[in-house]
Amino acid sequence: xxxxxxxxxxxxxxxxxxxxxxxxxxxxxxxxxxxxxxxxxxxxxxxxxxxxxxxxxxxxxxxxxxxxxxxxxxxxxxxxxxxxxxxxxxxxxxxxxxxxxxxxxxxxxxxxxxxxxxxxxxxxxxxxxxxxxxxxxxxxxxxxxxxxxxxxxxxxxxxxxxxxxxxxxxxxxxxxxxxxxxxxxxxxxxxxxxxxxxxxxxxxxxxxxxxxxxxxxxxxxxxxxxxxxxxxxxxxxxxxxxxxxxxxxxxxxxxxxxxxxxxxxxxxxxxxxxxxxxxxxxxxxxxxxxxxxxxxxxxxxxxxxxxxxxxxxxxxxxxxxxxxx
Amino acid sequence: xxxxxxxxxxxxxxxxxxxxxxxxxxxxxxxxxxxxxxxxxxxxxxxxxxxxxxxxxxxxxxxxxxxxxxxxxxxxxxxxxxxxxxxxxxxxxxxxxxxxxxxxxxxxxxxxxxxxxxxxxxxxxxxxxxxxxxxxxxxxxxxxxxxxxxxxxxxxxxxxxxxxxxxxxxxxxxxxxxxxxxxxxxxxxxxxxxxxxxxxxxxxxxxxxxxxxxxxxxxxxxxxxxxxxxxxxxxxxxxxxxxxxxxxxxxxxxxxxxxxx
Numbered sequence: 001x002x003x004x005x006x007x008x009x010x011x012x013x014x015x016x017x018x019x020x021x022x023x024x025x026x027x028x029x030x031x032x033x034x035x036x037x038x039x040x041x042x043x044x045x046x047x048x049x050x051x052x053x054x055x056x057x058x059x060x061x062x063x064x065x066x067x068x069x070x071x072x073x074x075x076x077x078x079x080x081x082x083x084x085x086x087x088x089x090x091x092x093x094x095x096x097x098x099x100x101x102x103x104x105x106x107x108x109x110x111x112x113x114x115x116x117x118x119x120x121x122x123x124x125x126x127x128x129x130x131x132x133x134x135x136x137x138x139x140x141x142x143x144x145x146x147x148x149x150x151x152x153x154x155x156x157x158x159x160x161x162x163x164x165x166x167x168x169x170x171x172x173x174x175x176x177x178x179x180x181x182x183x184x185x186x187x188x189x190x191x192x193x194x195x196x197x198x199x200x201x202x203x204x205x206x207x208x209x210x211x212x213x214x215x216x217x218x219x220x221x222x223x224x225x226x227x228x229x230x231x232x233x234x235x236x237x238x239x240x241x242x243x244x245x246x247x248x249x250x251x252x253x254x255x256x257x258x259x260x261x262x263x264x265x266x267x268x269x270x271x272x273x274x275x276x277x278x279x280x281x282x283x284x285x286x287x288x289x290x291x292x293x294x295x296x297x298x299x300x301x302x303x304x305x306x307x308x309x310x311x312x313x314x315x316x317x318x319x320x321x322x323x324x325x
Numbered sequence: 326x327x328x329x330x331x332x333x334x335x336x337x338x339x340x341x342x343x344x345x346x347x348x349x350x351x352x353x354x355x356x357x358x359x360x361x362x363x364x365x366x367x368x369x370x371x372x373x374x375x376x377x378x379x380x381x382x383x384x385x386x387x388x389x390x391x392x393x394x395x396x397x398x399x400x401x402x403x404x405x406x407x408x409x410x411x412x413x414x415x416x417x418x419x420x421x422x423x424x425x426x427x428x429x430x431x432x433x434x435x436x437x438x439x440x441x442x443x444x445x446x447x448x449x450x451x452x453x454x455x456x457x458x459x460x461x462x463x464x465x466x467x468x469x470x471x472x473x474x475x476x477x478x479x480x481x482x483x484x485x486x487x488x489x490x491x492x493x494x495x496x497x498x499x500x501x502x503x504x505x506x507x508x509x510x511x512x513x514x515x516x517x518x519x520x521x522x523x524x525x526x527x528x529x530x531x532x533x534x535x536x537x538x539x540x541x542x543x544x545x546x547x548x549x550x551x552x553x554x555x556x557x558x559x560x561x562x563x564x565x566x567x568x569x570x571x572x573x574x575x576x577x578x579x580x581x582x583x584x585x586x
């Protein structure tokens with residue numbers, strides 16, 4: 001017999017909403033007056049270690065109670081509310097599993113806790129283990145698993161009951177580059193299936209290729225939220241950093257140093273002697289830099305082999321934002 | 326059925342996982358080895374007297390209360406320390422009920438442990454003396470098993486409650502067992518009514534004579550069999566119900582980096 005009940009209706013409610021939510025651990029503040037709405041799709045939750053990402057996710061998943069304010073997931077209060085887990089699943093950042101169980105035993109047990117009969121639990125466990133490429137390792141004891149295998153097993157357990165919202169705390173930790181790509185692909189598939197995914201990470205470039213929608217946390221506060229372009233709009237006043245590779249970097253630099261918009265020019269030796277030298281230029285008006293370079297190419301016949309905007313990287317944006325705050 | 330299946334698996338895991346396996350085996354073997362030691366090295370032992378001390382002291386005062394509070398607290402603390410509680414807490418199941426079912430399966434393990442201990446003493450005592458054969462004295466085994474199992478259930482339930490109230494529940498539970506439980510032995514008689522050990526002693530087949538312990542004061546309180554059974558069951562029930570209510574209302578986190586900023 002399958003005991004699972006239908007999930008509660010969501011009636012078009014937003015995925016998650018926090019209103020003035022704070023969480024205190026004694027004198028230490030974990031999350032400070034956070035108000036935001038999470039929309040359907042993939043949302044990246046970004047911030048360095050200790051920024052409050054785990055506290056945020058634990059509030060969202062009903063493991064912690066907000067000290068102040070309100071937290072809602074599909075309009076339900078998640079605090080200690082098992083009903084929410086018919087709609088949502090959580091994949092923690094902890095590496096631990098039941099070490100003396102096989103991966104399959106663990107996932108089947110989680111399926112049974114979700115209300116499935118023994119046969120259905122086994123079927124779903126096998127299906128999800130296959131999906132995360134753990135089928136061939138699933139009969140081994142968890143204590144022999146690598147970090148990546150543990151992550152995959154936890155993800156399989158999180159997907160068992162077809163949740164509408166999947167909350168993943170640092171899901172790419174411990175995965176090799178190929179594993180990360182596979183995992184990111186799974187997240188995209190989940191979003192394509194109409195599920196919402198919240199992914200936390202302290203490594204910004206992990207999220208960059210997955211979603212443009214993000215929430216940045218720093219010291220328990222929301223530093224920025226929204227589309228990456230919106231976040232960029234916040235830092236327009238900051239100088240843009242460009243890395244320009246050229247066969248004659250000194251000549252190129254000569255054209256740039258006189259510009260009013262250029263605040264600094266640095267020479268960077270190449271990693272490989274045969275490569276071109278590069279210069280790192282910080283400018284408040286990048287267009288003037290491009291025009292000056294065009295002039296250098298035409299007048300001095302120099303080669304410009306690449307121009308890279310370092311600030312497009314989320315790391316740089318985060319750095320700017322934290323510096324501003 | 327699903328909850329029962331998971332609770333059984335978790336209780337089995339708690340008792341027999343690799344970290345615990347040898348200590349569990351030792352707990353099961355300890356009384357047996359004690360009996361074997363007495364049988365091999367004691368000359369002309371008074372087996373009935375030995376059995377009485379073995380059941381009330383070695384098992385009833387030392388081993389069983391310790392294992393009971395240890396396993397009772399570990400129902401929750403093992404999950405916290407192993408960082409596996411999150412898996413149980415984030416499923417569409419009532420958290421307190423799941424823990425309670427796990428505790429109830431721990432009672433099965435406790436009952437087996439008690440039986441192995443009592444049976445070892447019983448086999449030694451009644452296969453070597455003239456007090457009748459093993460079969461004729463079978464009620465002794467069964468009643469003592471019942472007495473110690475009920476006490477174990479009460480102790481483990483107290484440990485279970487402590488686990489949702491205190492950060493170091495085993496410490497408090499051990500203080501209760503080995504400090505508080507000694508007081509009624511030497512204190513005023515009414516204290517016996519609120520002592521698990523005294524309730525257990527009211528149920529064992531070889532009761533101590535009133536006033537036999539030199540330090541006993543006002544030992545005129547008589548606890549009947551029904552009172553003892555009822556008390557032990559009520560203690561267990563109250564602790565379990567309280568824990569089922571409290572557990573979902575508590576936050577059990579120890580590793581949030583934001584706490585260590």
